[in-house]
Amino acid sequence: MSTTRRWTALAGLCLATLLVMIDNTIVNVALPSISRDLSASMSDLQWVVDAYTLAFAGLLITGGHLGDRFGRRRVLLVGVAGFAVMSVPAALATSTTTLIAARVGLGVFAALVFPATLALLSSVFTIARERAAAFGIWAATAGVAVAIGPVLGGWLIEHSSWASVFWVNLPFAAVVTVVILAVVPAPRPAPAGRVDVLGLVLSVAAMGLLIYSVIEGPRHGWTDIRTIGGFVVAAALLAVFVRGQMRSAHPVLDVRVFADRRFAAASGLIALAFFGLFGFIFLITQYFQAVKGYGTFSAGLHTLPFAVVMAVFSPLAMQAVRLVGVATVAATGSLLMAGGFALVEIAGVDASYWGLIVWSMSAMAAGLALISGPCTHVVMNCLPADKAGAGAAVNDTTREFGGALGVAVLGSVLSSVYASGVADSAVLQRLPDGVRDIAGTSVMAGVEVAQRVPAQFTGPVLDAVRDTFVNGLHQSVWVAVVVAAVAAPAAWIGLRGASADGQMSTVSESPAALETQDSIQPASRSAVVSNVSR
Template sequence: MRTERTHTRWWALGALSFAELLVMIDNTIVNVALPTLARDLGAGISGLQWIVDAYTLVFAGLLLTGGYLGDRFGHRRMLLTGIVGFMGVSVLAASSQDIGQLIASRAGLGVFAALVFPATLAIITTIFVDARERAMAVGIWAAVSGVAVAIGPVLGGWLLEHFSWTSVFWVNIPFGVLALVLILAVVPGTRPLAVPRFDAVGVVLSVAGLGLLTFTLIEAPHVGWTEVRTILGVVAALVILSVFVTTQLRIAHPILDVRLFANRRFATAAGMISVAFFALFGFIFLITQFFQAVKGYGPLAAGIRTLPFAIVMAALSPVAMALSHRFGPRVVSVIGAFLMSGGFALVEISSRASGYWELIVWSMALMAAGLAFISGPCTQLIMDALRPEQAGAGSAVNDTTREIGGTLGVAVLGSILTSAYVAGVGERLSDGGLPAEAVDAAKQSVMAGVEVADRLPGAMGDAVQVAVQQVFMDGLHNAVWAAVAITATAGVAAAVLLRGSGPGSQAAADEVDGGALRGERKGSEIEGEIPAGTA
């Protein structure tokens, strides 16, 4: 019986990882389709950013709610509901006729993804009760999260090579059906023993605060950081989040136990994951455009060239968890931050002529290694600080750090690139004597600039293409400098703030920083044949 239950538990991990893969791939599967969407739907750079960020914005804003609903109504129930809804909205996205419909559909996908993602980690932490097995399971889950983001462009590129851009959404239907079958077959249902009162106020405040803050930060580079709209948006978001924190401290069953952030290791680990995914999402947004606009690769060729990221991430994630167990998460995550910073620093010496195997693949390998060293160990730090009945909301905090970090990575790094590109290409093409209409068209995006060059005859077209690509590289270098600084700063901060989180010290550290937070552990039941604690 024990062997049967053990096998079932690991089969369940496989099913949950596939469901996680389904929603995480959508973060980046559209990236290689951006040039096609710019052409077919007439989207400029801002529109392209919103195609990516509408999904992650809503995803991030509703993750706390998704985790809380799972705690209240059962994680498997929310998981199944999310997958069915995700499939339904995918049909709407594939049927979009203009940029507005597509952005709205991407936002709808984010709603249902927010039900799926926290449920996967919450169920994993419930059915894996042995500390060593749980660490391994969480490491696999974290690896799938990173790998999914990296292989999104590969799958998207293959689909675009054979079908239209709508295929990146139609593919969710067969994947969703397979996920439903696997979950119904091997994943046990969960329900809390004591169902707390629904925190409707907390849900509304968390959605409003996180949504407004993320929206304002995304739009700020476009409307200006010193504009009244930006300042009021940030202030209003902070006020809402302050009210959210105050109410969470006063009620008996909050959607989020904000006292967890008094635990230095919990808060630092959440911040590290946010920084890592900030860098990852931002880099993939930039590099897929580099491959197509500068190197001239098609969607599939561009996607395949991001595959080493996924391979390195998958290979090193179990290594990272083993090293974390041996040396502690502090050492491993600090090394990870500096590996990511080093990978971005390599991009700074790249040029239009840089070869893929001579430079780019090595920078991606360093970034992937860094992400593997941060993601698993820091996820384990977060989940170790949670009581069982906090599994859904707590895992949602972990997930929220990923999505908010990724959303801001696309917004901030993309906007730094955009600012440099728009100013630089306008100046260089105007000086070259091009008509104002051609210059304005080239400003829309780097792919639009390449298309303008392709329409011009002979030497003039070549000169415009060189100018467009060079200005893009200038913007890329500017954006990457921000990533170098942020990841390096995170490494220094983790070295200081994760003191005491070495091997064998977590229990004592929790007593110092978070012992009062953990409280009396309450069990949970598993509906079906696999009871909690014996699965």
């Protein structure tokens, strides 16, 4: 396969990644509009976000396995087509129930797309240096998509309704399909035995119940029998799954790979990074609109520096790994993210965007870039080529699980502090009980209430709502600060000895050694290379 075609194929796979990753956050700037049009509560809004993540993360292992078994490009194209189809009921939804159900459907097909893109990169790029760069670009694309979503969503909503954030998927999916068919090769799947149906069912049930319990835990209470019961049953299902996979001749996922310290540490670090990121994006888009008063497009545009910094630092991260090692780079990234979150603690209602907020986002983006690409590379290099789909699914599941947890936990802390603050506010206590209850459901509802009270009370009510929201923002972001700070020593310990190619090494590789490595084709991938022709 020619060099030009390899890099063109990378562009096509990155487009497919953008399609499904943008949907993680494009809906965030639409939440205020959805809240008004569909009378959605804060809990409803969290489910509009998390329903996609629940299905997406719960089915990623299955999606990766299906790609390994039936052909990654074939499964990728089915996923893109299904994604486009499910966008229609989402755009036409007239109730939160319908919208949430459609978001589940979108997540199902996204689970076919995401692991296939990363797995195909493993078969397209077989030279170590090129693969490292490709994984870095893919990881940067996944991270940049998080920031592109609010920008694109904001622009669409300012020119149309919130439904446009789903209608845009149709032309996007059509372009992705054409590009994939034109430039991405279809390696033949490795010979496989019988389908491990029980393993697939158990993986979906365990991951689905675990993520559902995480999402609902803050609402029911972490000590509620429903929450504890969900975790216990999920753990039992996961134990049965692991036991079955260790005995299976054709496992869905070779669970023994988690015994590898590097694999486990890299997967966990990705989850922790996206925990903070997704939770923060969920909060900051509401801050921009409710507190700073930005329009939907302006709110999205103000997240753009995140994408720029991520794009700049991602290739630098892969180069830094060759100089100082994965452990140092990832630990530094965790500290940068912790610092970025900590800056939010001094951001009040009147915080300067250019003087403070942009620096906070930039630190987070730089930190994520130092974690995402290097850790993705480590994860993918711990598995043989014929299990690339399963490895990609694990890598992607950690992202989505961490993201779901971030939205659930940070969103719950914010909701609790905000609702309590509204109830205790001296200004808001002057409102009728029913009106005050409405204001306590979400900050956008509070802003709406402020705009409808008599003019002389609008300013004080709006100030009280915004101050209460900012207090909740500060309390919730402390969680992200602690998580990112704890991740730094965990990265340093868990990733020690992992080199740029994912192998164990105690010293930095010299340029000469890297050049030699680039000229060697791993034997385990020779069969794949010979088949990348269809």
